[in-house]
Amino acid sequence: MAKLYFRYGAMNSGKSTSLLQAAYNYEERGHYVLLAKPAIDSKAGRAILSRIGSARDVDYLIGPSESAYDVFQTHRSEVQQHTGRDISCLLLDESQFLSESQVNDLLRIAVLDDIPVICYGIRTDFQTAAFPGSRRLLEIAHSLEELKTICRCGRKAVFNGRLVGGEFVFDGEQVAIDGVEVTYESMCAKCYLRMSGGRLNR
Numbered sequence: 735m736a737k738l739y740f741r742y743g744a745m746n747s748g749k750s751t752s753l754l755q756a757a758y759n760y761e762e763r764g765h766y767v768l769l770a771k772p773a774i775d776s777k778a779g780r781a782i783l784s785r786i787g788s789a790r791d792v793d794y795l796i797g798p799s800e801s802a803y804d805v806f807q808t809h810r811s812e813v814q815q816h817t818g819r820d821i822s823c824l825l826l827d828e829s830q831f832l833s834e835s836q837v838n839d840l841l842r843i844a845v846l847d848d849i850p851v852i853c854y855g856i857r858t859d860f861q862t863a864a865f866p867g868s869r870r871l872l873e874i875a876h877s878l879e880e881l882k883t884i885c886r887c888g889r890k891a892v893f894n895g896r897l898v899g900g901e902f903v904f905d906g907e908q909v910a911i912d913g914v915e916v917t918y919e920s921m922c923a924k925c926y927l928r929m930s931g932g933r934l935n936r
């Protein structure tokens with residue numbers, strides 16, 4: 735039976751790089767994969783951007799109210815018609831932005847269709863609370879793997895501090911895609927608590 739995997743980490747822990755590498759490994763051996771991400775991630779349009787330079791467009795975006803099961807089957811059918819081959823793996827970037835029911839759909843793809851589903855995402859938001867997609871993945875994924883990065887102090891980073899105009903903020907909406915004004919910094923718990931004045935969540 736195929737499995738649902740959740741590979742999580744703080745910002746800048748190499749999630750997109752790891753995803754692109756996984757896709758390459760399958761394709762190098764002649765397999766077909768599908769790449770997808772939630773449409774809410776407007777940062778890069780359809781692209782999966784890796785900080786070390788490689789980039790690639792996803793095969794499809796998943797709308798907020800779409801069935802992750804149905805949209806996968808549509809794209810799987812297209813590949814089958816064009817190549818006569820089935821999909822060997824479904825890879826999802828920014829999976830923290832999926833809904834709970836979409837993560838349930840991904841478990842169905844792994845278990846009922848016997849296709850491995852590998853999700854990459856951030857575990858918690860800037861207030862240290864789980865994103866909806868991440869919470870559900872932590873609950874039901876067969877396999878959990880942490881991708882590590884380091885804090886400015888050298889410890890392992892587990893949280894994501896939000897900066898607006900270069901200043902740390904601890905109040906605001908859960909989702910604010912990083913760009914010119916909003917940026918994020920991966921931090922250890924000690925540095926986070928120091929910057930937040932001891933606050934851990936809303």
Ligand SMILES: [Zn+2]
Binds near residue numbers: 887926
């Ligand atoms: Zn630190």
